[in-house]
Amino acid sequence: MILDLEEKLKSIRRKEEEEEARKKAQEFGLPYLNLSTYFIDPSVVSIVPEEEAKKGNLAVIKKEGKRIYVAVKDPLDKNTREILDKLKEQGYYYNLVVVSPKSLRKAWSKYQEIIPEASFIRQIQIDTSSIFQFQAEIKNLNGLKEKINELQSQPISYTSKMLELILTGGLQTLASDIHFEREKNRTLLRYRIDGILYDVTYLSLENYKMLLSRIKLISGLLINITDVPQDGSFSIKLKDKFIDIRTSCIPGLYGENIVLRILNPDLIDLSFSELGLEKDMLKTMEKEIRKPNGMIVNTGPTGCGKTTTLYAFIKEINKPNIKIITLEDPIEYRLEGIVQTEVNREKGYTFLKGLRSILRHDPDVMLIGEIRDKTSAEVALHSALTGHLLFTTLHTNDAAGAIPRYIELGIKPNILASALNVVMAQRLVRKLCPYCKEQITPSSSQLEKIENAIKNIDKQKLKLILKTSNPVSAVKNGKIKLYKAKGCKKCSKIGYKGRIGIFEMFVKDEEIEKLISQSPSHIQIFELTRKKGMRTMYEDGILKVLQGITTIEEVERVAGSQYPLTRRQ
Numbered sequence: 306m307i308l309d310l311e312e313k314l315k316s317i318r319r320k321e322e323e324e325e326a327r328k329k330a331q332e333f334g335l336p337y338l339n340l341s342t343y344f345i346d347p348s349v350v351s352i353v354p355e356e357e358a359k360k361g362n363l364a365v366i367k368k369e370g371k372r373i374y375v376a377v378k379d380p381l382d383k384n385t386r387e388i389l390d391k392l393k394e395q396g397y398y399y400n401l402v403v404v405s406p407k408s409l410r411k412a413w414s415k416y417q418e419i420i421p422e423a424s425f426i427r428q429i430q431i432d433t434s435s436i437f438q439f440q441a442e443i444k445n446l447n448g449l450k451e452k453i454n455e456l457q458s459q460p461i462s463y464t465s466k467m468l469e470l471i472l473t474g475g476l477q478t479l480a481s482d483i484h485f486e487r488e489k490n491r492t493l494l495r496y497r498i499d500g501i502l503y504d505v506t507y508l509s510l511e512n513y514k515m516l517l518s519r520i521k522l523i524s525g526l527l528i529n530i531t532d533v534p535q536d537g538s539f540s541i542k543l544k545d546k547f548i549d550i551r552t553s554c555i556p557g558l559y560g561e562n563i564v565l566r567i568l569n570p571d572l573i574d575l576s577f578s579e580l581g582l583e584k585d586m587l588k589t590m591e592k593e594i595r596k597p598n599g600m601i602v603n604t605g606p607t608g609c610g611k612t613t614t615l616y617a618f619i620k621e622i623n624k625p626n627i628k629i630i631t632l633e634d635p636i637e638y639r640l641e642g643i644v645q646t647e648v649n650r651e652k653g654y655t656f657l658k659g660l661r662s663i664l665r666h667d668p669d670v671m672l673i674g675e676i677r678d679k680t681s682a683e684v685a686l687h688s689a690l691t692g693h694l695l696f697t698t699l700h701t702n703d704a705a706g707a708i709p710r711y712i713e714l715g716i717k718p719n720i721l722a723s724a725l726n727v728v729m730a731q732r733l734v735r736k737l738c739p740y741c742k743e744q745i746t747p748s749s750s751q752l753e754k755i756e757n758a759i760k761n762i763d764k765q766k767l768k769l770i771l772k773t774s775n776p777v778s779a780v781k782n783g784k785i786k787l788y789k790a791k792g793c794k795k796c797s798k799i800g801y802k803g804r805i806g807i808f809e810m811f812v813k814d815e816e817i818e819k820l821i822s823q824s825p826s827h828i829q830i831f832e833l834t835r836k837k838g839m840r841t842m843y844e845d846g847i848l849k850v851l852q853g854i855t856t857i858e859e860v861e862r863v864a865g866s867q868y869p870l871t872r873r874q
């Protein structure tokens with residue numbers, strides 16, 4: 306009874322508050338609003354920082370271009386006027402509405418739902434005039450080595466030129482990373498190009514010391530701290546585009562090592578059709594990425610291109626009427642028209658917190674990084690079951706491995722079974738340079754490998770992909786074109802240029818769903834999906850060999866040998 310009474314009193318007080326606000330509005334000739342059922346976009350509230358809004362007893366509740374609607378308790382309050390003046394200075398035109406304290410509290414509660422702005426990268430520009438000059442001069446890694454050594458023999462005041470040269474070399478050769486590895490009396494400079502590390506040259510200790518300071522400075526790192534790992538970033542402006550560089554500095558035995566990751570949009574910004582998905586897979590994925598809910602998982606080790614593939618998927622479906630939000634760790638590439646957020650542990654924005662925040666924004670499609678804990682998995686899978694399409698990645702060797710991995714994480718097999726739509730795995734193989742690849746006569750062992758690989762592939766699919774009437778007999782009779790890598794100016798004498806994905810994937814059907822819900826082993830899933838016609842990454846790679854895109858050695862290098870099942874146990 307007493308509780309009842311308290312409730313009644315509260316409700317009377319609330320009514321009185323609303324009544325007071327209404328009267329105040331009348332007094333000033335302003336509109337009155339009850340915000341209890343009014344939709345407020347958190348990003349609009351955030352126009353005024355939380356602390357200021359509370360101090361000024363106001364909240365921005367609506368925005369139309371530069372016009373904003375500000376809810377206030379008292380239009381004459383000194384603190385309120387102060388903030389309104391500030392908004393005017395920022396170029397906003399405001400309309401006032403009078404609200405009750407309760408309504409204001411409701412508006413302020415929206416601050417909890419704001420997704421932290423992805424703190425991408427410090428925009429420090431380095432002098433690029435010489436970059437263009439170097440671009441014309443550097444033809445291959447040897448040329449770069451000569452140029453660096455020439456600079457090294459000159460006075461140390463050439464540090465910034467040296468850095469520009471090293472960065473230009475990285476851009477010219479389409480390197481993904483530049484490594485500085487400190488040894489006892491010198492530092493080794495290496496580039497990672499298409500997944501493989503190439504030694505470029507050695508830097509003297511004096512030169513490296515200056516370079517290290519310069520890189521730390523422009524990356525926003527603490528120069529005098531040398532015994533803890535530090536991460537930073539800067540960017541290079543080239544004509545009309547920015548190239549972001551992430552700097553990672555790690556203490557080593559003889560001093561600090563640096564890795565510069567070059568986030569070159571040309572390397573990451575692939576379209577759906579350029580990924581390397583063969584016709585049959587393209588057709589499947591065209592359908593799957595347009596489904597309204599469920600989960601699409603892409604698996605593989607670090608650097609296998611799985612995020613790039615998922616980026617291409619969401620770019621393909623990105624339209625103004627679809628809301629797409631990402632939660633990444635970290636953001637690897639900026640996508641236009643898509644809200645990207647980033648895990649930030651230092652600021653307490655964990656993966657789980659991020660996941661809950663982005664769900665409050667009611668996206669249609671989400672792309673999230675690897676799920677590593679049970680609670681995040683539960684939240685993510687629940688969203689995939691309730692009207693969201695979820696893209697995510699996982700570190701496993703192959704597609705089948707995703708199932709036991711998720712179950713080990715603590716996901717209930719029947720929930721996993723209903724949430725999953727597609728599981729993929731991928732690797733990247735280097736593409737033969739089209740300018741210098743050389744046709745070879747296939748050896749008997751090469752023909753045998755190819756024969757073994759394609760005999761498991763559905764004949765109709767083979768015809769569709771290879772565009773020949775009888776691919777199996779063509780291989781039997783040696784009537785196929787194979788190529789080897791040679792090397793020319795266009796490929797920095799490497800013989801390969803660029804990479805392409807090789808894939809395996811299975812789409813869930815009733816039978817697979819039933820097996821997943823019984824908590825199957827890796828082998829059980831592998832065998833069932835094979836029975837249903839899944840080809841392995843290796844087999845998919847052989848199809849690219851037969852199309853003259855890459856070589857058998859390259860496929861074996863990244864995907865192992867033909868009989869993967871023995872590796873999988």
Ligand SMILES: [Zn+2]
Pocket residue numbers: 738739740741742791792793794795796797798800801
């Ligand atoms: Zn070439």
